[in-house]
């Protein structure tokens with residue numbers, strides 16, 4: 001467009017804001033994307049009649065692991081304290097009355113130590 005001989009460049013703003021899956025606030029810049037790996041064979045016997053569907057993502061967050069932990073906690077996931085929050089997390093079924101998932105980066109060698117996220 002042009003106003004009084006001055007050309008105005010239309011500012012195109014992305015009107016679909018990316019929101020953090022942890023705190024639901026808008027993410028400025030590039031979001032931190034986290035994917036959950038497909039469930040692979042585990043040593044835990046699959047005795048749940050119905051496993052909860054696990055959305056593999058990607059999920060998007062601010063660049064702060066606290067936001068990812070908040071998301072895990074809201075969904076009832078446990079977090080392995082031997083791992084760290086990474087772009088790819090491995091879901092591990094937690095045996096118990098309630099079907100639950102623990103998330104781990106799967107890099108350490110020891111047995112998982114799941115704690116509330």
Ligand SMILES: [Zn+2]
Nearest residue numbers: 020023062067
């Ligand atoms: Zn956030």
Ligand SMILES: [Zn+2]
Nearest residue numbers: 080083104112
């Ligand atoms: Zn672990």
